[in-house]
Amino acid sequence: MRIGFVGLGAMGVPMAVNLQRAGHDVCGYDIRPGAADALVAAGGRAAARAADAARDAELLWLMVVSGAQAEAVLFGSGDAGGAAAMLPPGAIVAAGCTQAPAQAAALAARLEAMGLHLLDAPVSGGIKGAQGGTLAIMAAGSEAALARARPALDVLGKHVFDCGREPGQGSTAKVINQLLCGVHIAAAAEAMHLAESAGVAKETMHRIISVSAGNSWMWGDRGPRMMQDDPPVTSAVDIFVKDLLLVADQARALKLALPVAAAALEMFTAASAQGHGKADDSQVIRAYRRLNGRDAA
Amino acid sequence: MRIGFVGLGAMGVPMAVNLQRAGHDVCGYDIRPGAADALVAAGGRAAARAADAARDAELLWLMVVSGAQAEAVLFGSGDAGGAAAMLPPGAIVAAGCTQAPAQAAALAARLEAMGLHLLDAPVSGGIKGAQGGTLAIMAAGSEAALARARPALDVLGKHVFDCGREPGQGSTAKVINQLLCGVHIAAAAEAMHLAESAGVAKETMHRIISVSAGNSWMWGDRGPRMMQDDPPVTSAVDIFVKDLLLVADQARALKLALPVAAAALEMFTAASAQGHGKADDSQVIRAYRRLNGRDAA
Numbered sequence: 001m002r003i004g005f006v007g008l009g010a011m012g013v014p015m016a017v018n019l020q021r022a023g024h025d026v027c028g029y030d031i032r033p034g035a036a037d038a039l040v041a042a043g044g045r046a047a048a049r050a051a052d053a054a055r056d057a058e059l060l061w062l063m064v065v066s067g068a069q070a071e072a073v074l075f076g077s078g079d080a081g082g083a084a085a086m087l088p089p090g091a092i093v094a095a096g097c098t099q100a101p102a103q104a105a106a107l108a109a110r111l112e113a114m115g116l117h118l119l120d121a122p123v124s125g126g127i128k129g130a131q132g133g134t135l136a137i138m139a140a141g142s143e144a145a146l147a148r149a150r151p152a153l154d155v156l157g158k159h160v161f162d163c164g165r166e167p168g169q170g171s172t173a174k175v176i177n178q179l180l181c182g183v184h185i186a187a188a189a190e191a192m193h194l195a196e197s198a199g200v201a202k203e204t205m206h207r208i209i210s211v212s213a214g215n216s217w218m219w220g221d222r223g224p225r226m227m228q229d230d231p232p233v234t235s236a237v238d239i240f241v242k243d244l245l246l247v248a249d250q251a252r253a254l255k256l257a258l259p260v261a262a263a264a265l266e267m268f269t270a271a272s273a274q275g276h277g278k279a280d281d282s283q284v285i286r287a288y289r290r291l292n293g294r295d296a297a
Numbered sequence: 298m299r300i301g302f303v304g305l306g307a308m309g310v311p312m313a314v315n316l317q318r319a320g321h322d323v324c325g326y327d328i329r330p331g332a333a334d335a336l337v338a339a340g341g342r343a344a345a346r347a348a349d350a351a352r353d354a355e356l357l358w359l360m361v362v363s364g365a366q367a368e369a370v371l372f373g374s375g376d377a378g379g380a381a382a383m384l385p386p387g388a389i390v391a392a393g394c395t396q397a398p399a400q401a402a403a404l405a406a407r408l409e410a411m412g413l414h415l416l417d418a419p420v421s422g423g424i425k426g427a428q429g430g431t432l433a434i435m436a437a438g439s440e441a442a443l444a445r446a447r448p449a450l451d452v453l454g455k456h457v458f459d460c461g462r463e464p465g466q467g468s469t470a471k472v473i474n475q476l477l478c479g480v481h482i483a484a485a486a487e488a489m490h491l492a493e494s495a496g497v498a499k500e501t502m503h504r505i506i507s508v509s510a511g512n513s514w515m516w517g518d519r520g521p522r523m524m525q526d527d528p529p530v531t532s533a534v535d536i537f538v539k540d541l542l543l544v545a546d547q548a549r550a551l552k553l554a555l556p557v558a559a560a561a562l563e564m565f566t567a568a569s570a571q572g573h574g575k576a577d578d579s580q581v582i583r584a585y586r587r588l589n590g591r592d593a594a
Contacts, residue, residue, distance in 0.1 A: 292554055
């Protein structure tokens with residue numbers, strides 16, 4: 001299948017490479033020069049403009065950061081935009097980004113007016129899932145769109161969930177996942193901060209929780225980086241400010257009070273306000289230290 | 298080993314039975330008549346009074362609900378009390394209950410004054426862990442106490458953690474685990490409530506999260522019961538009111554703000570205030586429905 005792939009970041013590169021290796025013809029674009037090198041090394045092609053990646057593609061996969069970026073790639077101007085106009089009639093646009101359900105629905109309507117179809121297809125599983133082709137994909141769209149994208153979905157994801165016929169339903173599932181992810185990271189930081197304040201060895205605490213009822217996927221993944229002072233950035237604090245704001249937006253739209261997610265959002269917001277927005281999201285623990293007067297500064 | 302076992306509830310019974318089956322001589326007591334039947338069927342003995350269970354025991358395991366109950370069993374009057382006075386010199390009291398670290402330390406001091414030794418040994422893993430002998434045990438106490446209790450610990454637990462030489466350090470680890478458990482149950486309810494409010498099928502949502510980064514031990518365990526209107530009670534809402542209050546007490550003692558745990562505590566407190574204190578803790582979701590005007594009432 002001819003696949004355009006826009007957004008060659010930490011997750012996008014291995015996903016595009018996996019599609020190419022599975023026998024698809026992948027043409028990739030990213031605003032950062034050189035981002036497509038690994039794809040080219042795997043036999044794929046690099047496009048100089050987003051529109052070139054989209055030209056003649058049966059499927060255009062968008063692995064950008066937000067719905068606003070997806071809209072800019074499809075309908076914006078400049079090298080990074082204008083992709084929708086270059087897609088052949090009936091092509092599928094798979095939006096793998098995390099965005100508001102309403103935004104996904106709006107994108108779908110705009111594409112339909114051009115004879116194109118949106119597959120709302122956010123993912124979970126991070127870099128590891130992207131590399132291993134073991135992502136969870138929350139797909140929503142017409143049955144035809146789902147069927148046409150299926151060969152790509154099966155390469156990228158170990159678990160492909162059909163969330164419904166309306167674009168936006170996949171994003172709703174993703175927003176709910178992000179609620180849990182954000183709360184679990186904040187809770188892990190809160191627990192680690194209680195441990196360090198009470199004089200419990202954090203390494204022991206990490207081993208205990210890993211086999212106890214308090215365990216979570218995030219505890220296993222972020223916990224080790226939370227014990228480091230300046231860990232490598234796998235996903236930044238500001239990503240969770242954004243994602244928990246998506247949760248808050250959807251809650252507002254539905255008129256729902258979600259107090260635990262709200263408390264977690266405040267801690268990520270504080271971490272960002274304290275200058276840690278680009279740090280690894282495990283470093284939300286720094287906001288706890290400052291909140292409680294336990295920071296060195 | 299001669300083992301006294303006080304507190305034959307949902308977890309205590311299988312633990313006492315496992316100790317008996319492993320070749321120890323177990324004498325059990327519970328305030329509820331008949332609670333020791335399964336232990337007797339497994340070859341153990343039933344005591345008419347807590348003091349009788351303790352008589353001549355090298356190890357007295359307390360599997361009661363709280364530190365206050367542990368104190369009453371050891372030092373209180375009546376059939377349910379007076380156990381400490383019957384223990385031979387040098388005996389070990391293992392407190393498997395969830396209690397405040399300061400309470401465990403106080404119990405230890407009182408026992409030491411009688412020539413007895415406390416092993417602060419709270420557990421995690423629930424009924425399944427108790428039945429399978431796969432509990433996580435967070436043990437703190439003298440090396441001698443730990444060594445003498447070791448044969449019992451190895452029967453009851455798959456993971457026995459040495460949390461330190463001071464009774465209270467095991468309870469601190471347990472309090473931290475309970476922080477995570479309470480937050481994760483409330484977050485699961487919040488996520489489920491968002492799903493039901495947004496019109497997402499909860500069963501689909503449960504399958505998605507179970508393979509996504511938002512997963513937690515509690516999501517897997519409590520999630521299915523959260524989707525039922527009146528599930529069997531495995532652990533009650535009021536247990537988490539109690540345990541998150543222990544978290545709050547320790548936070549206060551250390552002068553720590555823990556905003557995510559505080560928000561979770563409010564939801565369990567509300568669920569209890571609404572009359573659901575004896576319901577399964579998954580039913581904290583009812584407090585979300587009422588909070589947001591989505592309850593039928």
